[in-house]
Amino acid sequence: MADTEKAPGRARFRCLRCGSEFELPYTQGKVEERCCPRCESNSVRRLKEEKAKSG
Amino acid sequence: MADVGRHPNIELLTLAEVTGISGYVGNFTVKVHQRARFVDEKECTACGDCVAVCPQYRPDEFNSGLVQRRAIYQPFPQAIPAAYVLNMADCLGRNPIACGKCAQACEKHCINLDAEDRDLEFEVGTVVVATGMEPFDPLGMTEYGYGRHADVITAMEFERLASSGGPTGGEIVRFSDGRRPKSIAFIQCVGSRCEGRGLSYCGNICCMNTIKDALVIKDHWPDIDVKVFYIDLRAFGKGFEEMLKRSRRLGVKYIRGIPGEIEKATGNGALALHVENTETSKLETHEADLVVLATGVQPRAEARALQQLLSLQLHPEGFLLEAHPKLRPVDAPARGMYYAGCAEGPKDIKESVTQASAAAGRAVRLMSLGEITAEPYIVTVDPDRCKACGVCLRVCPYKAFEWEKGSPARPIEALCAGCGTCAAECRFDAITPHLFGDDQLLAQIEAALAERPQDKAVVFACNWCSYAAGDTAGVSRFQYPANQVLIRTMCSGRVSEKFILRAFELGAPVVLVSGCHFADCHYIDANRHTQQRVEKLWDRLESLGIRPERLQLEWISSAQGQRFQKTMAELEKLRAAVTAAEIADTRRILGEQKKPARKKTDG
Numbered sequence: 001m002a003d004t005e006k007a008p009g010r011a012r013f014r015c016l017r018c019g020s021e022f023e024l025p026y027t028q029g030k031v032e033e034r035c036c037p038r039c040e041s042n043s044v045r046r047l048k049e050e051k052a053k054s055g
Numbered sequence: 056m057a058d059v060g061r062h063p064n065i066e067l068l069t070l071a072e073v074t075g076i077s078g079y080v081g082n083f084t085v086k087v088h089q090r091a092r093f094v095d096e097k098e099c100t101a102c103g104d105c106v107a108v109c110p111q112y113r114p115d116e117f118n119s120g121l122v123q124r125r126a127i128y129q130p131f132p133q134a135i136p137a138a139y140v141l142n143m144a145d146c147l148g149r150n151p152i153a154c155g156k157c158a159q160a161c162e163k164h165c166i167n168l169d170a171e172d173r174d175l176e177f178e179v180g181t182v183v184v185a186t187g188m189e190p191f192d193p194l195g196m197t198e199y200g201y202g203r204h205a206d207v208i209t210a211m212e213f214e215r216l217a218s219s220g221g222p223t224g225g226e227i228v229r230f231s232d233g234r235r236p237k238s239i240a241f242i243q244c245v246g247s248r249c250e251g252r253g254l255s256y257c258g259n260i261c262c263m264n265t266i267k268d269a270l271v272i273k274d275h276w277p278d279i280d281v282k283v284f285y286i287d288l289r290a291f292g293k294g295f296e297e298m299l300k301r302s303r304r305l306g307v308k309y310i311r312g313i314p315g316e317i318e319k320a321t322g323n324g325a326l327a328l329h330v331e332n333t334e335t336s337k338l339e340t341h342e343a344d345l346v347v348l349a350t351g352v353q354p355r356a357e358a359r360a361l362q363q364l365l366s367l368q369l370h371p372e373g374f375l376l377e378a379h380p381k382l383r384p385v386d387a388p389a390r391g392m393y394y395a396g397c398a399e400g401p402k403d404i405k406e407s408v409t410q411a412s413a414a415a416g417r418a419v420r421l422m423s424l425g426e427i428t429a430e431p432y433i434v435t436v437d438p439d440r441c442k443a444c445g446v447c448l449r450v451c452p453y454k455a456f457e458w459e460k461g462s463p464a465r466p467i468e469a470l471c472a473g474c475g476t477c478a479a480e481c482r483f484d485a486i487t488p489h490l491f492g493d494d495q496l497l498a499q500i501e502a503a504l505a506e507r508p509q510d511k512a513v514v515f516a517c518n519w520c521s522y523a524a525g526d527t528a529g530v531s532r533f534q535y536p537a538n539q540v541l542i543r544t545m546c547s548g549r550v551s552e553k554f555i556l557r558a559f560e561l562g563a564p565v566v567l568v569s570g571c572h573f574a575d576c577h578y579i580d581a582n583r584h585t586q587q588r589v590e591k592l593w594d595r596l597e598s599l600g601i602r603p604e605r606l607q608l609e610w611i612s613s614a615q616g617q618r619f620q621k622t623m624a625e626l627e628k629l630r631a632a633v634t635a636a637e638i639a640d641t642r643r644i645l646g647e648q649k650k651p652a653r654k655k656t657d658g
Contacts, residue, residue, distance in 0.1 A: 016603060016604045016607065031587060033572060033573040033610060041607070042608050042610050043604075
């Protein structure tokens, strides 16, 4: 799968500590504990373009 | 059960379901809908005359549908009260007219076909939730052929067959031909530990139940060949390993591997089980006359309504979440509610009895005091500031507010646990948590950043986990930078947006909000609100031109001293990367935000 594509039920996130981008399971409206697979930080933010798509 | 029925202080309501519950510890009002029994339970002697004449047959639920019962029946032989019940849905019905044969046959005139359901309401001080579990339905796991092969049955069906009070009087027979099997295969973990297709967790009771069943078979019919197919055997607990060894001594064979397919064997009417024996790495085929599926256990579907009524939290596996897995394992997070048995998680009879005794003890201890001690951190609401928006009630994990549209919210002190989430979410500053009020926390922030703010990082740490993690790091001699200012709150949910913005306004280069991991939150789910708030604030900071990276969020448990150390070290790196110009810019932006908007004038 290309970097820009994502599986259904998943979204792309960016770590605000180490800056890495990755894909994680995501359900609209569900608050889940997330962590960066690289640095294990919880400062994980859903990418802006993802938000724009889902409204 | 008979003791419960006879106890003068226990009122047993059968055929009843809770339809509503309100109030709080010591003052619950419970609404119950009780279906009509149609039989006078005080007069009925369970003589059985009514059953003999009833023309309606239905599958007997207690015997897993292996036999039939009548429309009027006793649910099971030891049922309390020991009276029959008429299931009107199974009966010929009252409309247009019931057959009435049962009523005619009853010499004591115990049957009243005109009985009505009733709604009850009563006050209670505490609530114990003991809604149990239900076995996993293996129909979807087609490789085992349950429902396709008559001689593939579940452990629950086997239980009824092996019971002396069961439909065969304790004789184990094959459903296909009624003869006693010469070989029986048990398959473990059917539906358990099977993420995606079944239940992700271990059923806890299945291994020992199978070993017990194997021993019963070997005790009664030593010539029956018994094989158990397993992933791994979990025989933990007092005396359990000895039971396993005893079963091996009696000739029970254990094969490590789960059959991938069950089909009819050719010629002899047996079933063929194809399995990879993971001890020998060889594909094997075993034959058995009867296959028993050790199905997993799952939360009762009907319990979901009660969970919602009581505002209880669920574990990801669907069982009810306890207040603390080690220190308060029988308490619900909300005060005055307790769990007993499998509603809280899969467990065996001994564990269920232990938990039920503990729950009863906890409830009695609480009620015998006649009063409760509240935490000093509870909140007060300023009725002049409250705009009755209802946000406090929506975000409160304990629903510790009385609120009606148009009237100021009123906190219920007995319910409030003092997380402060309501105060952080209140847009009108109407809520003040004792000891952690806005003034007190803002004073701490201002004092911390009074001198050389550019050299400091502000860390909001929850009392139970991340602040305690700092202690763990300290006692473990894990070094971390000394220029970080820890501000303790009871819960990360208390960290209001205004505290973070105030810290940035005063020149803090970075701010960290830290709390418990989601599963460890000491206030049910208050830290979910923390995360939502921080996510919104990242957006807002970005829209203001402030780098969101300067606001960090971390979940650190009290045992994670090293994680605390690592987080602080990383925070220091982030702090060092923030320039003086960036800090000055942030102060200017946030300062401008505070200025009142200039009125537009014509011309």
